[in-house]
Amino acid sequence: MAVAGRAHFVYHQSMDAEGTALAKIAAAIGEPARARMLCHLLDGRARTSTELAIVAGVSPATASVHLQRLRSEGLVSLLAEGRHRYYRLGGRRVAAALETLKVLAGGTGGGGAGFVPPAPDELRAARTCYDHIAGGLGVALHDRFLALGWLARRFRPARAYELTPGGCRGFSALGVDVEGARGRRRRFAYPCLDWSERRPHLGGAMGAALLELALERRWVMRDPEGRALSLSRSGRRELLARLGIQEAGAGLRAS
Numbered sequence: 001m002a003v004a005g006r007a008h009f010v011y012h013q014s015m016d017a018e019g020t021a022l023a024k025i026a027a028a029i030g031e032p033a034r035a036r037m038l039c040h041l042l043d044g045r046a047r048t049s050t051e052l053a054i055v056a057g058v059s060p061a062t063a064s065v066h067l068q069r070l071r072s073e074g075l076v077s078l079l080a081e082g083r084h085r086y087y088r089l090g091g092r093r094v095a096a097a098l099e100t101l102k103v104l105a106g107g108t109g110g111g112g113a114g115f116v117p118p119a120p121d122e123l124r125a126a127r128t129c130y131d132h133i134a135g136g137l138g139v140a141l142h143d144r145f146l147a148l149g150w151l152a153r154r155f156r157p158a159r160a161y162e163l164t165p166g167g168c169r170g171f172s173a174l175g176v177d178v179e180g181a182r183g184r185r186r187r188f189a190y191p192c193l194d195w196s197e198r199r200p201h202l203g204g205a206m207g208a209a210l211l212e213l214a215l216e217r218r219w220v221m222r223d224p225e226g227r228a229l230s231l232s233r234s235g236r237r238e239l240l241a242r243l244g245i246q247e248a249g250a251g252l253r254a255s
Contacts, residue, residue, distance in 0.1 A: 025075070028069055028070055028072075028073040029098075033058050034070055036055055036057070037055060037056050037066065037067070037070070037076075038075060038089070039098065039102075041076065042098060042129070042130060043130075043222075043226060044088070044128060044130050044131050045088070047086060047088070048084070048086055048087070049064055052087060070087075075094055076088065095130035099192065099195050100195075103193055123135060123196065125137065125228075126220065127228050127229055128211065128222070129192060129194070131207070131211060132202060132210065133201060133211050134192075134196075134201050135194065135201075137229065138202065141202060141210070141245070142201045144244070148166070148243075149166050149167070150170045150171065151164070151202075152164050160187065161202075161206075163206075171206070173242075174213065175213050175217065176206070176213055177213075178206075178209075181205040182205070187203070188205050190204050192207070217234070217235075217238070218232055219232060219235030219239070220232065220235055
């Protein structure tokens with residue numbers, strides 16, 4: 001009985017510790033100025049404390065205090081380049097958590113009548129989700145890869161994709177470095193819930209490799225000041241010729 005009682009006590013200690021840690025992270029994210037800073041860093045770029053102070057609408061001194069709190073919880077990291085100090089998001093897991101919270105912040109939503117995506121048109125059309133393609137373009141690509149049979153759902157680990165033999169050939173033909181993506185120390189491919197579309201886009205190493213290719217080939221261009229991506233004329237031609245995806249009004253669809 002003493003052993004059972006000890007195990008019960010240790011279990012509750014562990015649960016209490018996890019709850020306390022979760023509450024600290026939630027409190028760090030929950031302050032509006034800090035939340036604005038984190039959302040601004042979702043494009044994967046580094047920013048100075050002065051730039052983040054402007055985004056957050058606070059003084060530089062207050063921004064420094066906020067950034068120290070975010071660093072203490074592992075939500076941002078500090079990069080030093082000579083005399084300059086830059087802040088960036090604390091990693092892919094932080095980005096994934098923020099994207100999920102943005103879904104909750106916008107309501108349960110869905111594709112039903114009356115749903116209004118809580119995003120400007122340029123962000124809803126195409127944007128970066130840390131280091132992969134999100135928005136209408138990202139969702140259209142994800143759906144097309146599934147329709148073509150390039151991606152197969154895996155049940156272990158949960159919410160993961162593997163490439164089919166046809167997918168290996170298809171992505172390689174696009175120019176994606178499949179083997180390079182497999183060698184990265186991160187999740188290979190998974191459905192990342194898109195906060196504006198309420199449907200998944202492709203995340204993981206394959207999603208990052210696809211964005212890198214699209215930028216290198218100039219199929220998409222980054223907004224220099226934010227997360228938005230613009231689809232180039234050559235990008236439109238390539239999407240139609242290679243994947244059968246074309247624009248339809250404000251969105252994209254397979255032809």
